[in-house]
Amino acid sequence: MTSALFINGIFEHVLEDIEAVQRDRPSQECFLQPHSSGRVAMFRRVAPSVESPIRLYASPHTDFNFVYYVGEIVRWEDKQELTVARRRHIRRIIKEIQPDELELFDGNQTSGKDSVNLITVRSLRRLAIVLPVRHLIKCSDGQPYQERARAGKWSEVRDIGADVVSDESATLDMNRKVAELSMLSDEELRTRLKSAPALPQRRMVLSLDFIRNAAVIVAVLRRADGTCESCLKQAPFMKRSDGSPYLEVHHRVRLADGGPDTVENAMALCPNCHRRAHHG
Incomplete structure (x- = not known):
């Protein structure tokens, strides 16, 4: 699966400034400078480019546990290795469209200790629905990214696409x-x-889910005793897991419409009748 980069805890004003510029000019070069002297290891292995960008997921420093922004990384550079001409070119762009980042960029010319990564991004945008970081899967061990109480630098994660929508x-x-x-x-x-x-x-x-009462499900299924409470036919098959009749518990008044999660508002239906109840 394709890799992406998640950067946790970027100053929100930096993300807002980049999005404002790229809203009208998606291909305009803008820069991220994570505060670390360590290099982003994945870029030594897979170099992003305009032709082969790498997805970027970013959380702001105000909320470490949700991805608010998604974009594309089209270049990575070590600021210590920039040529004079390249440094001059980048400085001109930063001065024009990211002036608040100029001091950080210039400071690196002498110290060479912090913020060695220069990440060029394009098409950065804020998600309409923020994504919990636990939905990101780390490439290193295949485990979900854990929520943090402070900025946690970056992590190589699986690319899950650029769109997050509601169910x-x-x-x-x-x-x-x-x-x-x-x-x-x-x-x-x-x-x-x-x-x-x-x-x-x-x-x-x-999706927004409801924490349903398991006792209601058990009581309704016992009441039905293997018979669909709409068409009055036997359940279409027995579940492989425990051999019980397969029926689905349906709420007469949907929970999403404010219906109660009670035995009186629920009925056991076969799959066909359940579909008919929702789409018929």
Whole structure:
């Protein structure tokens, strides 16, 4: 799986300034200078470029435990190794569009101790839905990134895409696209299928869930005794896990609409009736 870089605890004004510039000019070079004398190891192995950018996930210093920004890294440089011409070029850009970062950049010319990484980013934007950092998986050990109480430098993580949407909006978006494409002729649909990529893009879909009462589920299933409470037919199959009849507990008034999580508001349905209750 493709790697991405997560940087934890970037000063929020730095991210806001870059987003403001790149909102109208997505390809405009802007720079991040993490406060560390250690080099980003993954860039020694995989060099980002304009042709092959690496995804960037970033949390602000005001909230370490959520990803607020996503962008693309198109270059990494060690500031100690910059040529005079390259340093002059970068300084001109920073002075023009990131003036608050100029002192940090200039200070490195003499000390050479802190902030050796110079990361060029483009297309930085704030996510409409912030992403909990625990959804990021570290490449080093395959474990979720742990929440922190302070800035934790950076980590190589798996690339999960640039979009984070709600479960509801993802469903609505797919339904809209299906409705639009249903209007195409068979020939137009075949043409569309031929030009479509075989492998889908990735995105993170977050859902708001309810902590349901397990006792209600058990009581409703016992009441049904293996029979769908809508069509009155037997459950379509037995669960492999424990051999019990497979039925799904449905709320007559949805929890999302303020319905109570009670036995009286719930019923055991077969999969077909459950789908009909939601989509029929």
